[in-house]
Amino acid sequence: MATANAKIRVPEKAKKGEIVEIKTAITHDMESGQRKDSSDKPIPRRIINKFLCTYNGAEVFRMDMQPAVSANPFISFFVLATETGKIEMTWFDDNGETYTSAAQITVE
Amino acid sequence: MPQSRNQAFTMNRRRAVGVLGAAAGITCAGLLPGRAAATPAEADALMKTLTGAAAPSEGKVKLHLPQIAENGATVLMKVTVDSPMTANDYVKVVHVVAEGNPLPAVASFHFTPKSGKAEVSTRIRLGKTQNVHAVAIMSNGTVWHTKEEVKVTAGGC
Numbered sequence: 001m002a003t004a005n006a007k008i009r010v011p012e013k014a015k016k017g018e019i020v021e022i023k024t025a026i027t028h029d030m031e032s033g034q035r036k037d038s039s040d041k042p043i044p045r046r047i048i049n050k051f052l053c054t055y056n057g058a059e060v061f062r063m064d065m066q067p068a069v070s071a072n073p074f075i076s077f078f079v080l081a082t083e084t085g086k087i088e089m090t091w092f093d094d095n096g097e098t099y100t101s102a103a104q105i106t107v108e
Numbered sequence: 109m110p111q112s113r114n115q116a117f118t119m120n121r122r123r124a125v126g127v128l129g130a131a132a133g134i135t136c137a138g139l140l141p142g143r144a145a146a147t148p149a150e151a152d153a154l155m156k157t158l159t160g161a162a163a164p165s166e167g168k169v170k171l172h173l174p175q176i177a178e179n180g181a182t183v184l185m186k187v188t189v190d191s192p193m194t195a196n197d198y199v200k201v202v203h204v205v206a207e208g209n210p211l212p213a214v215a216s217f218h219f220t221p222k223s224g225k226a227e228v229s230t231r232i233r234l235g236k237t238q239n240v241h242a243v244a245i246m247s248n249g250t251v252w253h254t255k256e257e258v259k260v261t262a263g264g265c
Contacts, residue, residue: 019224062218070182070231080224
């Protein structure tokens with residue numbers, strides 16, 4: 001599989017106290033471990049098992065994923081804009097790799 | 109006669125389509141070797157382990173799912189919970205369980221007061237027509253449950 005390619009959409013600016021939507025998508029097969037290949041051998045499970053969003057280092061939203069999450073997982077969730085800073089997303093792969101993507105938000 | 113030949117061709121094509129369909133069905137079943145679909149009892153047991161001792165009440169949490177999902181491999185799901193999301197009163201976690209999937213656990217969403225509102229969208233896999241359950245655990249320890257039936261045309265195996 002090619003390297004996971006993460007895309008995130010975070011508003012650049014927000015008013016203090018505004019609830020902003022964050023959209024994320026990452027390319028990943030999310031191989032469920034339930035399938036067999038052409039020679040009837042089970043294909044080993046390899047999914048992203050966890051997603052974490054932090055806002056200036058503090059956890060805002062976290063998702064535990066099971067094989068029932070579709071390939072190329074898409075997540076949309078909300079964050080309360082409190083202060084100017086960095087919003088960072090991390091995806092945790094079954095094989096131990098992590099993928100990160102971050103954005104800056106200005107709160108007025 | 110050209111017309112009858114044409115008819116014969118149509119018949120053949122129909123048969124061919126039928127055979128292909130059947131083959132696809134077999135492949136699909138073959139793709140789920142380890143486990144058949146979970147039972148509602150297994151899903152209930154899983155929800156009990158996830159929620160602990162507290163008995164769930166109906167309400168507050170809502171699952172937004174299509175009534176009919178043509179492709180079980182990607183079903184758009186939105187979960188919302190009625191909560192003010194303040195430091196004293198917020199949604200801690202929402203667990204989603206699909207009772208007809210080979211593995212009933214789907215995902216768990218952990219919120220914080222900094223989430224602003226308890227709402228999340230994602231795409232999930234559904235193996236067949238089934239009930240999807242959501243249980244929300246609030247910061248005060250109360251547990252809320254809901255379920256939605258989704259008719260799945262082509263299983264997402």
